[in-house]
Amino acid sequence: MRALSLLVTRRPWLVLLLWGLLALLSAYPASLAPRSLSANPGELKDSESARVTALLREKFRETDTNTVLLVTRLDPPLGTAEARADYNRFVSGLEAVPGVSRVLRAGSQGAVPTVSVDGRFALTAAQIPLKEGATETLERVRAYAQQAQGPGLKVRVTGGQAIADDFTAFAEGDTKRSEFSALPLTALVLLGVFGALVATGLPLLIGVLSITVAMAGLYGLSHLTEVSTFAQSVITMLGLGAGIDYALLMVNRFREELVRDGDARAAAGRTVLTAGRSVLFSGLTVAIAMAALILPPLAFVRSMGLGGVLVVLLTVVASVTALPALLALLGERVNGPRLLRLTWSQNAGASAAWTAFARRVTARPWLAVILSTAFLLLLALPARDMKTGYAGAWGLTTGVESRDALADVRDLGAGGLLSQFEVILDLGGRRYGPAERVRFQKVVADLRAMSGVRTVVSPFLTPADLGGTSGSGGTDALAALGLLTQRSFSVDRSLLRVTVVPDRYLRADQIDPFETRLRRALGGSGFRFLLGGAPVGEREFSRAITGALPTAVLTVFGGTFLLLLLAFRSLLVPLKSIVMNALTVGAAYGVVTLVVQKGFLAGPLGIPGDVGVLDSSLPLLLFAVLFGLSMDYEIFLLSRVQEEVLRGHPNDEAVVLAVGRTARIITSAAVIMFIVFCAFVVGRVVANKSIGLGLAVAVALDATLVRLVLVPAFLKLAGRWNWWLPGWLDRLLPQLRVEH
Structure with missing residues (x-):
């Protein structure tokens, strides 16, 4: 750190020139990054659903499995000649859209309803490419649907591709809106903290700088692997939150050091050696926590982890290089022009009010520990009922076309078209013959008899299933006689395929019960089978993430313990930090489950009441971000306690003095974090809203109840054991010191 402090204070212009060049080179690719992101939840290699998809492509020559559903509202109803002519013109134009390979018309009968009872709603299905060109074709379909609308014909578009593309578009829009809404409010808080315009602008500059470079890195990563659209939200949240936190700490310490002798470069150097060390350790804990997202074998989730690690490391580097270089050049000008004078916040010294508060807390430590812990556990209770999965269109708020159109499909009774199960039956190397036909018919009959099944697409469909002479939409048309054999x-006729269509769209928490019954029916068929389709893929994806959670938690706990052991030379302090951070995470889980899944206060927050599940990546993502950010405040407080102990103060007095000196900066930083996270609650993507809600609740709890009540009370109770370390271990560990 000493070599770094000398570099940034002796060569500040060089440091700033390098950062300026990096920012200029990053600006253009950063602007391209949002368009390269994906809302596709991903696919596990060698999973059962992936093998089914591969077999359909290779053995069945199935290429166009990407279905766009178009819900048309007709006035007058479809039964009239005028409406029929309008509808036929609409379908003819849809068939001419480039990229659309087949259009399946709505009909009046069939196992899957595609026309409402009153004839005012009709469902049309269009097949588009599975991957290459899918988004572009969907855009053309949507443009045509918009153009084709008239007084008697209204069209809304949904389907897997439409839902995924809406996720991407709205996630990008939510992130941009959150940035623009959070920055002005954050600037007001910083102005209250510093009172000076220049000092206020520096933390914002560091946050924007780290986000820009990290987004450019994300764009590069998108050329190597699929990158989650939520990676952009992670980068923005961490870049703004942590970047402003670290800069707040650095600028505050610089102003404190500048008072000593007025030498700007010397003050900047001491800032790097003191606050810079705290920033370095805080950043490393956040990076360790975000690295937990790299563990699941899913590119979609790993991209969020890589984006988080990237932005945190960039934020740390910018905070200990670009920021002190600016401070060295600015000197006393960092305090001007002064716009506000608020002594309660713009004082680098100890706060008399917070010092008195700390004395009251430590006077009754058992009461503080018991009540605080009980309150956090009470908030965590709803998390016992947490259900996770891929929410699909229900993960968007009402008013989004793909979600509203899916609600129309559901009302038609055709929601199962987006929850189809693909079954591959293996004849064991034999070719299909009369003996297999009997067994095949029995399997299909067993599947059709299952509760919750709308229809089974097979060679044995009845005339009623085919939906009349005019053809019908969705699965009815897929069952047309000319396509059944294919x-x-x-x-090679060694594999058989049937498609099971449920009687409704299956929400994530409804997939497992249906799949269990389906496997039970197939288990008695005598065929070896594979089960695939969107519901199976979603369930496999969710289990892969939740299955990685225990390993991620243990990895983060281990890495954090070692880092804090090195920083504070104590066994109890790291254990205490892990337990208390876990309490904060649990409380955030409970609140998010209560609001998003159970619907408590969901309406005022703009969260639909029918989501029913949390996004499968949410528990892991919340754990990683929360655990890392909570350590910021932990290190801010503990490093000051350790500093006071090393100065010779008794443990109890050191705790009180540390709270008095850090509470102001911790609460100011928490207010900024809270604003940044709340900005994400105002959006159209429920997963983003859930993340913002969980982080906002956790920061509010962590910076108040945990850091300023629970931690000081525990440190008082532990006494000298806070800093106990076996002699043999003390001799093995390198000598490090964290202070600010």
């Missing part, structure tokens, strides 16, 4: 038998 879709039901592999090219």
Whole structure:
């Protein structure tokens, strides 16, 4: 750190020139990054659903499995000649849209309803490419649907591709809006903290700088692997939150050091050696926590982890290089022009009010520990009922086209078209013959008899299933006689395929019960089978993430313990930090479960009441971000306690003095974090809203109840054991010191 402090204070212009060049080079790719992101939840290699998809492509020549559903509202109803002519013109134009390979018309009968009872709603299905060109084709379909609308014909578009593309678009829009809404409010808080315009602008500059460079890195990563659209939200949250936190700490310490002798470069150097060390350790804890997202074998989730680690490391580097270089050049000008004078916040010294508060807390430590812990556990209770999965269109707020159109599909009774299960039956190397036909018919009959099944697409459909002479939309049309052989038998006729369509769209928490019954029915068929389709893929994806959570938690706990052991040379302090951070995370889980899943206060927060599940990546993502950010405040407080102990103060007095000196900066930083996270609650993507809600609640609890009540009370109770370390271990560990 000493070599770094000398570099940034002796060569500040060089440091700033390098950062300026990096920012200029990053600006253009950073602007391209949002368009390269994906809301596709991803696919596990070698999973059962992936093998089914591969077999459909290779053995059944199935290429166009990406279905766009178009819900048309007709006035007058479809039964009239005028409406029929309008609808036929609409379908003819849809068939001419480039990229659309087949259009399946709505009909009046069939196992899957595609026309409402009153004839005012009709469902049309269009097949588009599975991957390459899917988004572009969907855009053309949507443009055509908009153009085709008239007084008697209204069209809304949904389907897997439409839902994914809406997720991407609205996640990008939510992130931009959150940035623009959070920055002015954050600037007001910083102005209250510093009172000076220059000092206020520096933390914002560091946050924007780290976000820009990190987004450019995300754009580069998108050329190597699929990158989650939520990675952009992670980068913005951490870049603004942590970047402003660290800069707040650095600028505050610089102003304190500048008072000593007025030498700007010397003050900047001492700032790097003191606050810079705290920033370095805080950043490393956040990076360790975000690295937990790299553990699941899913590119979609790993991209969020890589984005988080990248932005945190960039924020740390910018905070200990670019910021002190600016401070060295600014000197006393960092305090001007002074716009506000608020002594309660703009004082680098100890706060008499917070010091008195700390004395009251430590006077009754058992009461503080018991009541604080009980309150956090009470908030965490709803998390016992947490259900996770891929929310699909229900993960968007009402008013988004793909969600509203899916509600129309559901009302038609055709929601199962987006929850189809693909079944591959293996004949064991034999070719399909009369004996297999009997067994095949029995399997199909067993599947059709299952509760919750709307229809089974197979070669044995009845005339009623085919939906009349005019054809019908969705699965009815897929069952047309000319396509049945092609879709039901592999090219070598050694594999059979059936498609099971549920009677409704299956929400994530409804997939497992249905799949269990389906596997039970197939288990008695005598065929070896594979089960795939969107519901199976979603369930496999969710289990892969939740299955990685225990390993991620243990990894983060281990890494954090070692880092804090090195920083504070104590066994109890790291254990205490891990337990208390876990309490904060648990409380955030409970609140998010209560609001998003159970619907408590969901309406005022703009969260739909029918989501029913939390996004499968949310528990891991919340844990990683929360655990890392909570350590910021932990290190800010503990490093000051340790500093006071090393100066010779008794443990109890050191705790009181540390709270008095850090509470102001911790609460100011928490207010800024709270604003940044709350900005994400105002959006259209429920997962983003959930993340913002969980982080805002956790920061509010962590910076008040935990850091200023629970931690001081525990440190008082532990006494000299706070800093106990076995002699043999003390001799093995390198000598480090964290202070600010």
